Amino acid sequence: MTVRELVDSGAVKAAALPDGDREIEGVYIGDLLSWVMGRAGSGDAWITIMSNVNIAAVATLADTACIILAEGVQPDDGVTEIAREKNINLLLSDRSAYDTAVWLHERL
Amino acid sequence: MSDVLTFRFDVDGENFTSAGQASVQIKKNLRQLGLPPEIIRRVSIAMYEGEINMVIHAGGGNAEVRVAEDFIEIELVDHGPGIADIEQAMQAGFSTAPDNIRSLGFGAGMGLPNMKRYTDSMDIQSKVGDGTRIVMRVDLTA
């Protein structure tokens, strides 16, 4: 499934979708950035509640397919614009991190 | 001797809300050189952890990335407080990051272990009150 297909399903909302054709290959859940750096796979959908600007660099360097802010968390001021600029897909989910991951698991 | 391509960066110690710019830039540079994605990923993650450490723990520093025929070398030099016990610092989970830094998602004590994991060799020289120098290498030979 591509990131755009995930958005089109209605399960998440797109805050920034500059690279919608990116394929989602797996899922990683985590809020501690160096755990994400060490364990998230290239092409993973990264589910987190961490909303500050540092998530942009982490997503870029870990090469995740998208960031999904779960639990209804909103990005900090300016983060959406940076995501758009840096070609990072930033999505918003009202579900819990667990439910978001389960939803993805059933469809990947 | 074959050519070595060198990239240099000043890492600003003031701005930990948007740190990591040198690593993002290196990722772009290595991509332009046409290096394999997995190599780029390893180099840029190792560099990011080192860059963030210089920002958070050492008030900034300098980074140099050298691309040779057989390897990529990352050198990070700072004049921060130094690391008293390197073995302890290398342990997964050990961190002295203060609360305001932890609230941003740092401080898991996984940065140095990641640097070791993603590189083929890593050398740390540090002196308390003087600073820290880390050299990491990723081999390019298949």
Ligand SMILES: Nc1ncnc2c1ncn2[C@@H]1O[C@H](COP(=O)(O)OP(=O)(O)OP(=O)(O)O)[C@@H](O)[C@H]1O
């Ligand atoms: N350049 C440095 N100068 C001084 N101390 C350092 C430096 N780099 C690391 N340290 C020390 O080593 C500890 C462990 O570093 P490490 O990168 O593994 O974890 P962290 O930075 O605390 O958290 P994380 O990287 O998981 O966000 C740090 O908390 C700090 O005490």
Ligand SMILES: [Mg+2]
């Ligand atoms: Mg660190």
